Structures are given as structure tokens and as C-alpha cells.
Amino acid sequence: MSNSNSTEIIRAGLKKRYAREKRFRLFGIASLMISFAFLLVLLFTIVSKGWPAFQQTYVKLDIELDESVLKVNSNSDEDALYSANYQKVVRASLNKMFPGVSGRKKKRDLRNIVSNSAAYTIRDDVLAEPKLLGTKQTYWFLAKDDIDVFMKGKIDRNLPEDERRLKDYQFEWIDKLIEEDRLEKRFNTVLFSNGDSREPEQAGMKGAIMGSLFTMLVTLMLSFPIAVAAAAYLEEFAPQNNKWVDIIEININNLAAVPSIVFGLLGLAVYINYFGVPRSTPLIGGLVLTLMTLPTIIIASRAAIKSVPPSIKEAAIGLGASRVQTLFQHTLPLAMPGILTGTIIGMAQALGETAPLLMIGMIAFVAEVPTGVLDPSTVMPVQIYLWSDSPERAFTERTSAAIMVLLGFLVAMNLIAIMLRKKFERRW
Amino acid sequence: MPTQTILITLIALLIFSYFIGHKRSIAVSSLDKGRRNLHSRPHYYGYMVAIWAGIPALLILMLWSAFNSSIITSLTVSGLPDTLQAESKDTLGLIINEVKNLAVSGQIAEETDAVKRDAAYNYQRLQSISTLAKTVVVFVAALLGMLFAWRLINPELRARNKVETVVRWGMIICASIAILTTVGIVFSVLFESIRFFESVPASDFLFGTKWSPQTSIRTDQVGSSGSFGAIPLFVGTLLISVIALVIAVPLGLMSAIYLSEYSSRRVRSFAKPTLEILAGIPTVVYGFFAALTVAPFLRDLGESIGLSVASESALAAGVVMGIMIIPFVSSLSDDVISAVPQAMRDGSYGMGATKSETIRQVVIPAALPGIVGGVLLAASRAIGETMIVVMAAGLSANLTVNPLEAVTTVTVQIVTLLTGDQEFDSPKTLAAFALGLGLFVITLLLNFVALQIIRKYREQYE
Numbered sequence: 001m002s003n004s005n006s007t008e009i010i011r012a013g014l015k016k017r018y019a020r021e022k023r024f025r026l027f028g029i030a031s032l033m034i035s036f037a038f039l040l041v042l043l044f045t046i047v048s049k050g051w052p053a054f055q056q057t058y059v060k061l062d063i064e065l066d067e068s069v070l071k072v073n074s075n076s077d078e079d080a081l082y083s084a085n086y087q088k089v090v091r092a093s094l095n096k097m098f099p100g101v102s103g104r105k106k107k108r109d110l111r112n113i114v115s116n117s118a119a120y121t122i123r124d125d126v127l128a129e130p131k132l133l134g135t136k137q138t139y140w141f142l143a144k145d146d147i148d149v150f151m152k153g154k155i156d157r158n159l160p161e162d163e164r165r166l167k168d169y170q171f172e173w174i175d176k177l178i179e180e181d182r183l184e185k186r187f188n189t190v191l192f193s194n195g196d197s198r199e200p201e202q203a204g205m206k207g208a209i210m211g212s213l214f215t216m217l218v219t220l221m222l223s224f225p226i227a228v229a230a231a232a233y234l235e236e237f238a239p240q241n242n243k244w245v246d247i248i249e250i251n252i253n254n255l256a257a258v259p260s261i262v263f264g265l266l267g268l269a270v271y272i273n274y275f276g277v278p279r280s281t282p283l284i285g286g287l288v289l290t291l292m293t294l295p296t297i298i299i300a301s302r303a304a305i306k307s308v309p310p311s312i313k314e315a316a317i318g319l320g321a322s323r324v325q326t327l328f329q330h331t332l333p334l335a336m337p338g339i340l341t342g343t344i345i346g347m348a349q350a351l352g353e354t355a356p357l358l359m360i361g362m363i364a365f366v367a368e369v370p371t372g373v374l375d376p377s378t379v380m381p382v383q384i385y386l387w388s389d390s391p392e393r394a395f396t397e398r399t400s401a402a403i404m405v406l407l408g409f410l411v412a413m414n415l416i417a418i419m420l421r422k423k424f425e426r427r428w
Numbered sequence: 429m430p431t432q433t434i435l436i437t438l439i440a441l442l443i444f445s446y447f448i449g450h451k452r453s454i455a456v457s458s459l460d461k462g463r464r465n466l467h468s469r470p471h472y473y474g475y476m477v478a479i480w481a482g483i484p485a486l487l488i489l490m491l492w493s494a495f496n497s498s499i500i501t502s503l504t505v506s507g508l509p510d511t512l513q514a515e516s517k518d519t520l521g522l523i524i525n526e527v528k529n530l531a532v533s534g535q536i537a538e539e540t541d542a543v544k545r546d547a548a549y550n551y552q553r554l555q556s557i558s559t560l561a562k563t564v565v566v567f568v569a570a571l572l573g574m575l576f577a578w579r580l581i582n583p584e585l586r587a588r589n590k591v592e593t594v595v596r597w598g599m600i601i602c603a604s605i606a607i608l609t610t611v612g613i614v615f616s617v618l619f620e621s622i623r624f625f626e627s628v629p630a631s632d633f634l635f636g637t638k639w640s641p642q643t644s645i646r647t648d649q650v651g652s653s654g655s656f657g658a659i660p661l662f663v664g665t666l667l668i669s670v671i672a673l674v675i676a677v678p679l680g681l682m683s684a685i686y687l688s689e690y691s692s693r694r695v696r697s698f699a700k701p702t703l704e705i706l707a708g709i710p711t712v713v714y715g716f717f718a719a720l721t722v723a724p725f726l727r728d729l730g731e732s733i734g735l736s737v738a739s740e741s742a743l744a745a746g747v748v749m750g751i752m753i754i755p756f757v758s759s760l761s762d763d764v765i766s767a768v769p770q771a772m773r774d775g776s777y778g779m780g781a782t783k784s785e786t787i788r789q790v791v792i793p794a795a796l797p798g799i800v801g802g803v804l805l806a807a808s809r810a811i812g813e814t815m816i817v818v819m820a821a822g823l824s825a826n827l828t829v830n831p832l833e834a835v836t837t838v839t840v841q842i843v844t845l846l847t848g849d850q851e852f853d854s855p856k857t858l859a860a861f862a863l864g865l866g867l868f869v870i871t872l873l874l875n876f877v878a879l880q881i882i883r884k885y886r887e888q889y890e
Contacts, residue, residue: 031678035679035680257871259813261839263613359847384716385715
């Protein structure tokens, strides 16, 4: 009797227990979904904010290259042509289009329809072809960032006048320009062909991309050979139960967990202040990032070397190869896909790293595109940080676009790593 | 010759020495019984000559470049008049900097101060002597090494063994770089911290509750000393990390449980890498997201229910940091949950327990040490995280545990102290190294404890 009684009790509790089971399972699904939702929101925010930055507004102006205004003619020497005030002809063209603008502020606002790079565009043209002087030319200039932001629909016309960046008279100008088909949005080549600038419309990330490239080059050239040699030593040559080897292993594991900013402190104190490596250069950035990526690559390489079956090594040794020959002619080539995968993943981490680079001066404003490892430069993540700190509305957009470019590089690198693994992965 | 040219020439020389070594070995062997007679294959002789030519030369080049600037600086200083040398260290440093800039700019003749002009000429002269001497010494060393090894070559020479010994030592040195790095970290933060504690007592730093590192330029200014109490920074760090863990631990753990115990293989093979994407996104992106999206969202949310949330609240930074470490917690928990032996689950099912009961009462308790270890690792990651807090947390040190207020963290202060333009030796910059030391010690302890727990736990089931 008691038996069926306890069965009754269990049966009575079953419904509750199944409900609890269902709830628990739901919790699991929910937490996965929440994590995915975070990821989606993050990516959506970045993409929706950054998308417009791939377009840029241009203004069409008719420029009279008046020799009397510029005070040069086609026979002037290059220096005179270089230093002529081209801003004047741009201003004259705008004044002609919108006559009767008075007042200091309004005049400045009128001038600020086009970016100040307009003068340089004309200068370069005139320098290349001095015969242009005295003629009338039509140019598409970069529009100033406020106009650009408005053209992308980010400034609400219906707000009260003192709450928006553009005033009513500026809207009149813009409307007239639109009416005459003088405003156009095009693909933003500036973003990829210019270095950094204080003017949002002229700011590009070519300097940062090249800086990242040089930094990664230094990192790769240093960390790859060192990491592979270290991994091969630890896996193939290191004596068992040796104090020194134990210390090395503990150190590698610990370095993998040291906060990245501490590596920046090391770079500042040792590389810059002690050895005098020039700051702000890809060289010092690469040196610091090398120390950070070493543990990642070493750990991956060790796993790859370990997975090469001992039979292959034994066969080589049996045929008279030395241990070093076995390593270089058999083990390493067979382990290479795994090592490369680990290297690419380590490089991807290094590419996204920001904090240690702030310590070693890569945060400096650099307008020129670096051409070598000893030029001052910045890198992509630091450029993102710098832009995100700028108050102009147009920089927010460019920050998101820069993030998209950075993420693009990271996705590409990880895809390559995955493909490498898929293609060459062997089960022995 | 500049260092880069020396390097390139040296590499060309190494390739050349490989070939002459190779050739020499064949020439030597053909004198008597032919190539079979050689101890090693010809290219090992080539490598050997290249090693003899390269390693001493490269070592000299490296050491020379490393100590060049400090030696020349001290020589320039000793060339200055005695009255200037007696000046304080800071003034002397300034003068030397001016002299160096003069020498580099090449406009020495325009300098009005005769002493500086002379020093700059002196500096320039020393610099050019050093460069010339470096070039000569490096190439003489390379050529001598090459010649020496070239003459050594004969059929009995065990070239392969010699090359392999060098390779092995090279590998040992590469492996030891990990130790060098740790030593470098410890010494760089330790030395600067000791200098910091000379001007600010350690007790003030460790137990002080006021952090305002602004030291004034003139000594008679109010508040010139600056106060370096680190408690508010550590509390701020802790607050943000706790918020991050509150977000990440339940989400990460439940995701791991679902993925390892419930989901089908297909879902798992898709969901796990997707979750890992969160770990692959650079932290600067999270920082931007926190500052631009999450912080304003939380502030508006707070306003709508009548709470005042600071625009740089600890909550925003903590939540975003939590998102970042979800994959960290989940993959570590996943590992330990999968390590629990199936027999334990089967035993529980056999007793009639449902799946969730098994997980809660058998699997989790068994995996608990490993999970705790994983959480500690995640905590150390959160404490050391920099960019999110630099971009989304505040700058002013606020001693509070209210997540809606702005707090600052250790990492934020290190960045702000070191990215401005200030003299390297001021207590302000040295304080950053003291903070770095604290950060290093704390994360090291956390990692050590976590790894110890995880290792113990693994042994239990092996």
C-alpha cells in the first residue's frame, strides 16, 4: 500500500516538476537570445550610424580664376602660384551666387558652405595647368560637415531656430543650391584617401589603416618566429620536470591574462624611456603588441605541434634525421596550418587592441599618412577612439564607419583562419 | 650609415657568406674523396659561416643602438660648463632636450646662447662619430667572423651539430622571452612605484579616500600637493566589475548549460561561434557603444521613472562590460560542465530526476569549483579592461557604490595620467605606475587562484 502511496505523491508533484523543467530550459534559451540580442543591437547601431558616412556631399561651384583677384598669371613662377589666395575666388563665387549677404557671422556661414579644402583643390589644378588662370571652371567641392549632416537628414528643420546648427538663412541657401542641382551625394572616397584632419569632411582613415598595417607587419615579423621557436622548444626539446621550463610555462600562461594596459606601461618605461625607441611610431606599437600576442600564438602553436603524430617523427629519426632536422622538415610543415590559424587570430586581437597604444603616444594627432615604421602614426582602433572624442556631429558618423572598416578587416582575418583550418585540418 | 642601411647590407653579406661557405665545403671535399667525405651536407657549412658572420655583428649592432643615446647624452652633459652641470636634474634634462632638438633641426647657427650652440655642435659631432664607429665595428665583426668560419671548414668539421646547437639555443632564448617580459613588467612598474612612494607615503596611497592628482605648477598655489588616495578608484573598479559580473555570470552560465545539456548539435555548432563573436569585437567598439547608445538610453530610462542617472554612470560601463565577458564565462563554464562525467548524470536520471534537477543538483555542484574559477578569470578581465571605462565611465573620483553615479576606475586614471603632456618624473605620472602595479598584482592573484581551482577540479575527474 505504502508503495502506491509514494507513487501518488510523486505523480502529484510531477506537473510542478515538469513545469520547472520547462522554465529552466526557457531560461537557457532566453539567456542565449539576450546575448544574441546584445550582439544584434550592437552591430545594428554601428551599421545604421556608420552607413551614411560612406557618402559625402559635394557642392558644385562656378569658379572664375580671375588673375587680378589671385594676383598671379599663367607666367608666374611656381612659388607665386602656390601661395596665391585661392580662398578669394571661392568666396567671390559664393558671393556672386548669394548676393547681399552682410554681417560678419553670415559671411562666415556663407564661406562655410564649402570645405576649406576647396582652395587646395583649385591650387593643385592651377599648379598642374597654369593656363587655367583667367578661365571659368566648374568644380565639385567637398561640402562643409554641417551641410553634409543636413543632406543626410540628420538636422530637423522644424526645430526652433536656436536649437539647431543651421539657421533659417542657411536653409535658404541650401534650398537654392538643391534647386540648381548643385548639391550631390557621392561615395566617400575621402574616407579612404585622406589622413586625419580636424575638419570632419576632410578626415580620412588612410593614415590609420597604413599605421595599422605597419604595426601589424612589425608584430608579425617579431612574434611569429619567436612564438614558433618557443613553442617548438617547449614541445620537442624541453626536458621534463625542469625548473626553468616550468617557470617559462607559468609565465606564458600568466602573460596571457595580464591586462593589456600593463603592457603599455612596460612599453613606456622600458622601450621608450630606457632604450629610447621613438614614440608614436609603428615600431614601438609593434614591439608592445608582440609581447601581447606571443602567448596566444605560442599556445596555439604548441597545440598544433602536439597534434603531429609521433610516428612521423620517429620515422624521420629512424632514417637518420637529427631532431632539429625532424622538426624543420617534418613536424613544423605538418603543424603549419594550425600555427598559421593561431597567428592570424593573434594578429586579429592585436589589430583591435587600443589601450596599450595610448600609453606609448600613438594617440597623437597625425595628419600625414605614414610611409614607414619610423613615421609617427596612429592605428585604426586609436583613430576610432580619437574620433569618438570629437564633438562634431559628423565625426560620430565617421567613427561608426571606421568601426565598420575595422570590423571588416577582423571578419576577413577570422574567415581566412577558419578556411585555413577547414582546408588543412587533418585527423591522424 | 643609418641602422636600416647597415641591416640591409648585413643581410646581403650573410647571404654572400652562406654561398662562400657552401662553395668552400665542396672545394675542400673534392680535394680527396669527394662529397661523400663531408661530415655534414654542404649547406650546413654555408649556414655555419653565415652564423659566424651574423650573430656577433647583430649583437654589437643591437647593444650599440640600445645604449647609444644614453651614452652620448651623458657625454654631452659632461661637456657642459660646470655651473650648468651643478643644476638640478630637471633643469639639466630640459637643457639637454633643447640641445638635442637644436642638433636634430640643423639650425644650430641661429641659436643665440653660445653654451647651447657649443653643446649642440658637440652632440652632433659625437653622434656622427658614433654612427661611423658603429658601421665600422659591425662590418669588421661580420667580416672577421666570416673569415674565421671560412678557414675552419674542412671535411671533418661537424658543421651540422654546430648549427643545430645554435638553433637550439636560439629556441631557448625565444622561449625565455616570456620570462623576460614578466621581469620587464615587474621591474618597470616596481621601480617607478618606488619612486612614487618616495614622494607620497604608501599608506596615503593605499588608504586615502581622496584622489585628485592635479599638482600645481607653482608651489604657492592652493592644493599644490595633490592627493593620491586610491580607495575611490579601487571601489569604482570593483563597482563596475560587479555590475559586469551580475550581467555576465547568469547569462553566460545559462547559455553554457543550455548549449552543453539541451541544444541539438546543429544549434550548438551555430550558436557557440556566434557567441564568440562578442569576444572578438575590439573593446574600443564596446566603449563607443556604451558612450553613445547605452549611457543615453539608461539616462532617458532613469528620467522616465524619476531617477537621476549620471550620463557617465557606472551602470552603462558595467552593463556593456558584462556583455563583453559573456562569451568568456560561457566558454569556460562550457568546458567544466562537459568535463563532469556522464556517469554522474546517468545515476541521477536513474533515480528519476528530471534533466533540470540533474543539472541543478548534480552537474552544477560537481562543476562548481571550475565555474568559480571561470568567474574569477572573468573578474580579472573586467578589472583590467580599459577602453570601455575610458570612453563610458567618468573621470572624477567619487567614493560611492551607487551604480547610477559616475565613478572612475584604476585603468581610466592610468590612461588620463599618462596621455597628457607632462614631465615624466612628476608624481602625477609616477602614480600611474603605482596604479599599474596594483592592477598587475590583483589580476595576477585572481588568475593564480582561478587556475589553481580549475586545475584541482580537473584532477578530481581524471
